[in-house]
Amino acid sequence: MSGGILEGKKVLVTGVLTEASIAFATARLAQEQGATLVLSNFGRALSLCQRIAKRLPQETAVVELDVTNTEHLATLADRLREQGFDRLDGVVHSIGFAPQEAMGEGFPEVAWEHAATAFQVSAWSYASLTQACRPLLANPSSVVGLTFDASVAWPVYGWMGAAKAALESTSRYVARELGPDGVRSNIVAAGPLRSMAMKSIPGSKQFEEAWEGRAPLGWSVTDTEPAGKAVVALLSDWFPATTGEIVHVDGGFHAVGV
16 A cells, blocks of 8 residues: 555564454554565464465565574574565564463462463563564664553453563563664553454453443454554554553453443
């Protein structure tokens, strides 16, 4: 699209797996708004990512990136250069994982090894991904992550909720340190969506019912476009002085009580 709000921008979108994901909606909207993309995933998900990339409006490069693999992180900038990305104007962190043992009830009983995985993959990776991309980050540029509002405790979310709280804090620290280099860091807090991430949570149906009853604007658990639009807006030049922020895209659920 000519004249879109991401015209001429080069953006890395991590974690594209299915068309039901916020990452896919973001990638599609970003291309429609003029961005040139590179996608990433790893392991068995890499071939799924390559397949799903073909459903985007334009052909898209895909690189392998496992955020728990130090070599993948260390070589990321060089591998992006090989794909023709001499700079990055935006990075979308759509990466999160907690073992089943770390979710559900029994929060205080969870072993450190399970909680540690949740923190490494879901929170620490936001900083390590940004650092891996740092040689390519333009001034100005924008890093955007995804959360499920971590200001309160949820049923069944367990240590993933604690890891999301860490993610939100990590974004603020990245904003503080990289701001002088023109790098903005923000988080989009989306309502519950029927993505792979939500399906992996035991008992997630109760989230859907709560939102249907309480979100002032209403909420569709299958519509990823509102969250994708928010990510694209934060990647654009339309939020030049916004960093360390959490933008709620949840139909207003976070703002109301019972």
